[in-house]
Amino acid sequence: MEDRDWVVLQELYKYKNITRTAQALFISQPSLTKRLRHIEKELGVKIVQRGRRGVHFTPQGEYLAKAAKEMLFNLRQIKEQVQNIDDKVAGPLRLGVSNYFTKFKLPGILKAFKSRYPQVEFQVTTGWSREVHQLVYNREVHIGFVRGDYSWPDQKHLLFEEPICIASVETIDLKELPTHPRINYQTESPFQKLMDNWWTENYTEPPLVGMNVDKVDTCREMIINGLGYAIVPRAMLDGVADVNKINITDAAGNPLLRQTWMFYYQESLHLHSVRAFVRFMTDTQE
Structure with a gap:
């Protein structure tokens, strides 16, 4: 069997559907079916x-699909070890990155690192922090950038702490906040819980939700256009002069902060690219 055959089995087991698997692999359905028949x-x-x-796996198919994950992991490790034999910083660097970090922080970081180590190849997977946490935990990525309070058993570094603020074009008195239209957006459950707890600590009535949007980027544009207020990380509005921002605090007067962490396993540092990137990130924060 070829490397790609294990990928086919892994993806088909994930989707249990020929059409969706073919789309995920960027091949035609007939090509996928032909490949399966060849493996059989x-x-x-x-x-x-x-x-x-959809498709149902036979007992033999179940065994092969589960073995595919281990086979692909071993193949990836072999390739990385071969590329790591020389002392040069080169080869793949697999990163798992939260959506927010990808948009507002990652491009500049990768550009600066690439200028220093041009032979490193980035493989970036984006998603919610909970998904990134799972990726790095399962060793599917070397390093994960996670926002919020997630437990981690190995190496971690605090990269950023962002104040949480009420943002609005209109000047708002916090005492009257429940009377103003609020813009809600989809976000991570820990951050949603933080916002909900802050609200219930300060108000006895629910917020007046004017609209629900899909993501924080959309929310940002709605704020800038004066369509309501939102509770957001202050950094996402850096450089926007016409928006009022009020940092919020807990009951003890401590500022509410959203943290961004870098997670990785100590064992990954034997790879030159991982060690160089971790050093680059920690040096940048000093």
């Missing part, structure tokens, strides 16, 4: 059975 012929077993609701 080579191994002499039936791997999947097609039904009205």
Whole structure:
């Protein structure tokens, strides 16, 4: 079997659907079906059975799909070790990055690191912090950038602490906040809990929600256009002069902060690219 065959099995087991798997692999459905038949012929077993609701794995197929994850992990490690034999900082660097960090912080960081180590190849996976946390925990990425309070058993560095603020074009008296239209947006559950707790500590009535939007980027544009207020990390409005920002505090008067952490395993530091990147990030924060 070829490397790509293990990828096919892994993705098909994930989606349990020929169409979605073909889309994820950027190949046609006939090509995917042909590849599956080739694998079955080579191994002499039936791997999947097609039904009205997708594909079903046979016992042999279940075994192969679960083995695919281990095979691909081992192949990746072998390639990384081979590229790591020389002393030069080169080869792949797999990063898991939260969506917010990707937009507002990551491009400048990668540009600066790439100028110093041009032979490093970035492989970036973005998503919610909970997803990134899982990626780095399962060693699918070397380093994860996670926002919020997540437990971690190994190495971690606090990179940023951002004040949380009420942002609005209109000048707002916090005592009258429940009477003003609020813009809600989808966010991580720890941050949503932080906002909800702050609200219930300060108000006995629910917020007056004027609109619900899909993400913080959309919320930012709504704020700038004067369509309401929102509770957001202050950094996302850096450089926007016409928006009023009021940092909020807890009951003891301490500022509410959203933290961004860098997570990784100590064992990953034997790779030159990982060690160089960790050093680069920690030196930048000093």
